[in-house]
Amino acid sequence: MKRLLKIYSAITAVILAFAMSACSPVDKLYGVESSEPDNSKTEIASDYSYPNIMSADTIMPNYVDISLYDEENYADIYLGKKFKFNVSYDGSELTVPTTYKSITKKGWSFLENSQYDTDSMILAGETCETEFINENGVKITAFFYNSSKSSLKLSKCNIVKFRIENNNIYNPSSEYGDFNINGITNSMAITDITDTLGSPSHFYAVSENQYYLDYFISRDDRRNGITVYVDPTDDSITSIEFSFYK
Numbered sequence: 001m002k003r004l005l006k007i008y009s010a011i012t013a014v015i016l017a018f019a020m021s022a023c024s025p026v027d028k029l030y031g032v033e034s035s036e037p038d039n040s041k042t043e044i045a046s047d048y049s050y051p052n053i054m055s056a057d058t059i060m061p062n063y064v065d066i067s068l069y070d071e072e073n074y075a076d077i078y079l080g081k082k083f084k085f086n087v088s089y090d091g092s093e094l095t096v097p098t099t100y101k102s103i104t105k106k107g108w109s110f111l112e113n114s115q116y117d118t119d120s121m122i123l124a125g126e127t128c129e130t131e132f133i134n135e136n137g138v139k140i141t142a143f144f145y146n147s148s149k150s151s152l153k154l155s156k157c158n159i160v161k162f163r164i165e166n167n168n169i170y171n172p173s174s175e176y177g178d179f180n181i182n183g184i185t186n187s188m189a190i191t192d193i194t195d196t197l198g199s200p201s202h203f204y205a206v207s208e209n210q211y212y213l214d215y216f217i218s219r220d221d222r223r224n225g226i227t228v229y230v231d232p233t234d235d236s237i238t239s240i241e242f243s244f245y246k
Contacts, residue, residue, distance in 0.1 A: 052067065053066060053067055054069065054070050054071045055069040055070065055071065055073050056071070057069075057073060057203070057205060059205070059208070059211070059232050060073075060203055060211070062232075063190050063191055063194055064194055064199045064200070064203075065199065068199060069203075073202055073203050073204065074201065074202045075199060075200070075201060075202070076219070077198065077199050077200070077201050078201055078215075078216050078217060078218050078219060079197075079201075079215050079216065079217050079218075079225050079226070080217070080218065081217065081218045083217060083225065085181075085182065085242060085244070086180075086181075086182050086183075087162075087179070087180070087181050087182070087242060088179065088180045089138075089140060089162075089164060089177060089178070089179045089180075090134060090136060090138040090177030090178060090179075091136075091177075092106045092107065092108070092134070093106075094106075094162060096159065096160055096161060096162065096242060096243055096244045097158040097159060097160050097244055097245070097246045098158065098159045099158060099159065100118060100144075100154065100155045100157075100159065101155075103132065103142070103159060106134075107134045107135055108132040108133070108134050108140070109132060109133060109134075110130065110131070110132060110133075111130075111131040111132065111133050111139065112133075114130060114131065116128060116130050116154055117154070118153065118154055118155035119153055119154070119155070120153070120154040121151050121152070121153060121154075122144060122145075122146040122151065122152055122153075122154055122157055123146065123151050124146055124148055124149050124150050124151060124152075125146060125147070126145075126146055127143050127144065127145045127146075127160075128143065128144040128145075128146075128154060128157070129141060129142075129143050130142050130143075130144065130154075136177070137175065138175065138176060138177040139165075139175045139176060140162055140163070140164055140176075141162065141163040141164075141165075142159045142161070142162055143159065143160055143161040143162070143163075143243070144157040144158065144159055144160070145157060145158055145159075145160040145161075145245060147245070147246065158246060160243055160244060160245045160246065161241055161242070161243030161244075161245075162241065162242055162243070163239060163240070163241045164176055164177075164179050164239060164240050164241075165238075165239045166179075166186050166236075166237045166238055166239050166240065167238075179240065181226060181240055181242055182196070182197065182226065182242075183196040183197070184196055184197065184226070184228060184237070184240065186237065188236075188237060189235045189236065190230050190232065190235055193213065193228055193230070193237070194213075197215055197226065200213035200214055200215055200228075201214050201215055201216040201222075202214040202216070208232075208233075209231050209232060209233040209234075210229070210230075210231060210238070211229070211230050211231075211232060212227055212228065212229045212230070213227065213228045213230065214226075214227050215227070215228075217244070221245075223243065223245050224241065224243055225242065225243065225244065226240070226241070226242050226243075227240070227241040227242075227243075228240050229241075
């Protein structure tokens with residue numbers, strides 16, 4: 001009996017030895033993170049330059065390349081020093097800067113009961129906002145600016161800015177007329193504005209449904225050349241200004 005057990009034990013040992021020799025050797029590095037790159041994985045291109053998005057605005061990306069703007073929504077974009085105004089409003093050809101004498105020759109006069117007249121004094125460095133009306137009953141807002149170092153009569157100061165409200169699309173009896181300011185017209189949507197003038201130099205959200213787009217003449221003069229007030233909700237222009245201070 002003991003002899004049979006010894007024989008059985010010997011046979012079992014031989015079988016186990018063959019079985020162990022058939023197994024793969026133990027991987028001593030199993031579970032250890034390798035410092036070598038895994039070439040089997042697809043490499044991500046390292047030369048792609050992602051845009052540096054700084055503006056937090058959520059509406060204007062629908063209309064402009066938002067990566068052009070900094071955290072205050074300014075971009076290094078300008079109309080250019082050679083830019084010239086080409087403005088038509090209710091049949092009148094306008095430009096800035098201009099004079100009181102020039103605009104009255106085009107058929108415009110102070111609105112009745114205006115608080116200003118030609119003899120009103122404007123202090124040095126001050127701006128005076130006035131309203132003019134033409135023979136068609138159409139209005140425009142004008143801004144006189146005294147660029148001198150002493151007070152001047154209003155008639156001696158330049159008109160440096162005009163503003164036109166835009167409510168005549170839905171209101172046939174509107175006091176404001178049709179305009180064309182370097183290709184920008186009453187009925188344009190926001191994308192039409194950027195297609196015509198390009199991306200603005202600056203934009204500002206007054207509220208969710210009231211923005212304005214500033215177009216500066218040059219880096220040296222950030223006073224607005226053209227400012228378009230828009231309603232993103234209606235995708236429309238609410239008013240427009242054009243100016244040149246001199």
